[in-house]
Amino acid sequence: MRIDVITIFPGYLAPLREALLGRAISAGLVDLAVHDLRTWTRDVHQAVDDAPYGGGPGMVMRPQVWGEALDAVLALDERPARIVVPTPAGRPFTQATAQAWSGDERLLFTCGRYEGIDQRVVDDARRRDLTVDEVSIGDYVLVGGEVAVLVMVEAVVRLLPGVLGNPASAEQDSFSDGLLEGPAFTRPEVWRGLAVPDVLRSGNHAKIARWRRDRALERTAERRPDLLAALPEDALDDADRAF
Numbered sequence: 001m002r003i004d005v006i007t008i009f010p011g012y013l014a015p016l017r018e019a020l021l022g023r024a025i026s027a028g029l030v031d032l033a034v035h036d037l038r039t040w041t042r043d044v045h046q047a048v049d050d051a052p053y054g055g056g057p058g059m060v061m062r063p064q065v066w067g068e069a070l071d072a073v074l075a076l077d078e079r080p081a082r083i084v085v086p087t088p089a090g091r092p093f094t095q096a097t098a099q100a101w102s103g104d105e106r107l108l109f110t111c112g113r114y115e116g117i118d119q120r121v122v123d124d125a126r127r128r129d130l131t132v133d134e135v136s137i138g139d140y141v142l143v144g145g146e147v148a149v150l151v152m153v154e155a156v157v158r159l160l161p162g163v164l165g166n167p168a169s170a171e172q173d174s175f176s177d178g179l180l181e182g183p184a185f186t187r188p189e190v191w192r193g194l195a196v197p198d199v200l201r202s203g204n205h206a207k208i209a210r211w212r213r214d215r216a217l218e219r220t221a222e223r224r225p226d227l228l229a230a231l232p233e234d235a236l237d238d239a240d241r242a243f
């Protein structure tokens with residue numbers, strides 16, 4: 001997978017080259033290119049923003065600079081790209097989104113700042129039949145798109161074959177079965193007077209699986225009843241319902 005990121009703060013994306021994602025890049029599983037938006041400015045001040053039409057607080061990012069940056073970065077590779085625009089006004093980015101995007105050949109992230117990017121940049125891309133997804137990573141407002149890109153790239157790249165040492169952990173993700181993950185434990189058996197639940201040391205894998213499922217159902221019911229309500233009819237078996 002090729003990933004391009006356009007931003008006025010390239011340094012914000014440095015963490016993508018650390019640790020697991022850094023190893024995925026070194027292993028050639030991901031090609032990452034970060035581009036400074038100011039490369040495509042033409043004025044001495046390298047202006048990327050201007051006052052909003054209609055008035056209002058803050059500034060808006062200028063369409064000309066973004067248009068030239070997008071065209072130039074798209075042209076760097078012939079593979080079709082999904083253009084991703086992080087925004088508080090976007091459709092929710094979920095595990096299902098990450099799963100869907102993990103099959104893409106190329107992702108191109110546009111990091112806005114200020115009050116966002118002139119809407120015509122998205123409109124122009126869509127009328128050229130480019131795939132453009134405006135997405136939100138949650139119901140809170142960030143200062144720019146870079147942190148959202150870090151979140152989305154991590155969620156997508158960890159799903160690529162060969163990235164996670166243990167693929168099972170991606171399959172058993174929270175949300176992959178629609179439930180939150182239950183509690184996890186490791187050594188020591190007793191820590192500050194708190195013991196690991198006996199069932200987990202019983203070696204009885206059926207009982208352990210049942211216990212873990214019950215904890216996941218319990219936690220989901222308590223913290224995310226919306227997820228429980230959204231489960232497909234056949235997602236819960238009789239034992240689940242008995243819980």
Ligand SMILES: Nc1cc(-c2ccc3ccn(Cc4ccccn4)c3c2)[nH]n1
Nearest residue numbers: 086087088112113137138142143144145
């Ligand atoms: N889930 C999300 C995504 C964002 C996000 C993404 C990109 C940009 C570019 C600028 N801002 C600041 C801003 C503030 C006010 C209204 C519009 N935008 C962003 C915020 N916040 N929360």
